[in-house]
Amino acid sequence: MEYYGIISAAVVLFGVTFLFNDRYQKESGSGIGATFVFSLINSIAGLLCLLIIHSFKLEFTAFTLIMAMLTSINNIVYIFCSLKAFEHINLSLYSIFAMLGGMVLPFVVGIVFYNEPLTLGNGIALLLIMMALAFTIKPGRKKKGAIYYAGVFMLNGMSGVISKIFQSAPYEKTSAASYSIWTALVGAIIAAVVLICIRKKVKKPNIKAVAYSAGFGAVNKVANYLLLIALAVLPASVQYPFVTGGTMIVSTVISLICRQKPSWQELVSVGLSFIGVLVLVFLA
Numbered sequence: 001m002e003y004y005g006i007i008s009a010a011v012v013l014f015g016v017t018f019l020f021n022d023r024y025q026k027e028s029g030s031g032i033g034a035t036f037v038f039s040l041i042n043s044i045a046g047l048l049c050l051l052i053i054h055s056f057k058l059e060f061t062a063f064t065l066i067m068a069m070l071t072s073i074n075n076i077v078y079i080f081c082s083l084k085a086f087e088h089i090n091l092s093l094y095s096i097f098a099m100l101g102g103m104v105l106p107f108v109v110g111i112v113f114y115n116e117p118l119t120l121g122n123g124i125a126l127l128l129i130m131m132a133l134a135f136t137i138k139p140g141r142k143k144k145g146a147i148y149y150a151g152v153f154m155l156n157g158m159s160g161v162i163s164k165i166f167q168s169a170p171y172e173k174t175s176a177a178s179y180s181i182w183t184a185l186v187g188a189i190i191a192a193v194v195l196i197c198i199r200k201k202v203k204k205p206n207i208k209a210v211a212y213s214a215g216f217g218a219v220n221k222v223a224n225y226l227l228l229i230a231l232a233v234l235p236a237s238v239q240y241p242f243v244t245g246g247t248m249i250v251s252t253v254i255s256l257i258c259r260q261k262p263s264w265q266e267l268v269s270v271g272l273s274f275i276g277v278l279v280l281v282f283l284a
Contacts, residue, residue, distance in 0.1 A: 003230045004242070010230075011243055013223035015250030018095050019258070020216035021079075022086050027209040030083035033202035036191045038083070039076050041210055042217025043188035049218040050181045050225065058181055059174035067166045067173075068182035072190055074158050075183075081151030088145030090262070095251030096132065096269055097149045098156045103129060103244035105157025106164055110236035114168055117235070121283030125241045128276035132248070132269040163228055164236045176228035184221055245277035 028034040051058075085094055107126060110116040166179060173179070195202055205213070230239055252262055252270045262270075 003233050006226050006230045007234070007239055007242055008246065010223040010226040011246035012250055013219045013226075014099075014243070014247045015095070015254055017216050017220045017223065018098070018247075018251050019254050020212045020219070021082050022094070024209055024212040024216065025083045025086040027212065028203065028205055030080075030087055032080070033195075033198060034205075035076065035080040035083060036194045036198070037202060037205050037209075038213045038216070039079055040188055040191035040195060041205075041213035042220065043072075043184045043191060045214035045217030046221030047181060047184035047188060047217075050177065050184060050221050053222070053225070054175075054177040054181065057178070059178040060182075061172045061174055063169065063171040064166075064174045064179050064182055065186070067162060068179060068186045071159065071162050071183045072187035074155055074162065075187055076190065078152065078155035078159070081148045081155060084148040085145065085152050089149070090255060093262075093266055094152065095248050096266070097152045099244040099247045099251075100129060100132070101153030101155070101157035102160050102247075103157075103240045105154070106160035106236040106240040109161050109164060110240075114164070114236070116238075119283070121279055122238055122241060124279045124283065125245070125276040128272050128279065129241060129245055132245075132272040132276070135265040135269040135272070159224075160227075160236065160240050163224070163231060167228065167231050176225060176232070180221055180225045180228065183224075184217070242277055245273035248273045249277075 024038055025034075028037065082094070082098070085097070089097075103126070107122070111118050166173065167176075174182070227239065227243065248270050252266065255262055
């Protein structure tokens with residue numbers, strides 16, 4: 001149960017990151033310049049936070065660096081799709097697309113490629129949370145927005161897949177903390193280089209945008225670090241459905257607090273997710 005406590009803390013943190021992402025989009029928009037400004041600030045904030053947690057120790061292996069580069073590129077494209085998606089959907093619905101992608105891909109990869117068991121608990125949980133997604137699909141959504149929803153779904157899922165590969169690969173690797181630090185450092189370097197190249201097209205962020213970016217970085221990097229710790233013990237096919245259902249619930253609560261009224265379909269979706277999490281904890 002200790003590791004369920006760790007991922008429960010990560011779940012709350014992920015819910016908060018979605019709020020920061022939403023607020024940044026409202027302040028700075030969703031263009032390429034806004035994407036890389038967000039990436040740079042959140043990577044620096046996350047890097048500083050992780051260095052403090054890890055007492056400024058940094059290990060290195062070539063495999064860790066390669067995986068950190070893949071993660072950073074995936075994160076940047078995910079941020080772009082997220083900012084675009086927020087032009088069309090609210091926080092609650094965004095969290096559903098993001099977390100379902102974050103569940104399904106690692107779930108399938110864990111079972112198909114890493115021989116993780118398909119238990120009654122995680123099977124029922126997957127079915128319930130997939131049903132939750134079905135309640136979010138409405139006829140007539142803007143087709144342009146759908147491209148970004150799909151991007152959010154796939155890229156958040158790839159984040160979990162890359163983490164699973166890092167934890168399970170037989171190559172020499174660093175600790176989870178150093179991997180997280182390298183991811184933040186590489187992300188900051190990539191964003192800085194791109195911003196230098198497109199500096200004439202970049203709008204200077206205001207104080208609120210900087211605060212939202214920094215908050216996102218600190219919270220997101222810590223949350224992903226916690227998931228890496230838990231992933232060393234809990235199978236991906238158990239961990240990611242738990243994270244998905246839990247984060248959808250937290251995000252909906254935050255939406256209600258922020259007076260973004262979810263539709264009845266979204267509330268049903270969250271209810272199904274909650275039942276899925278309970279099934280996962282007690283039957284997996």
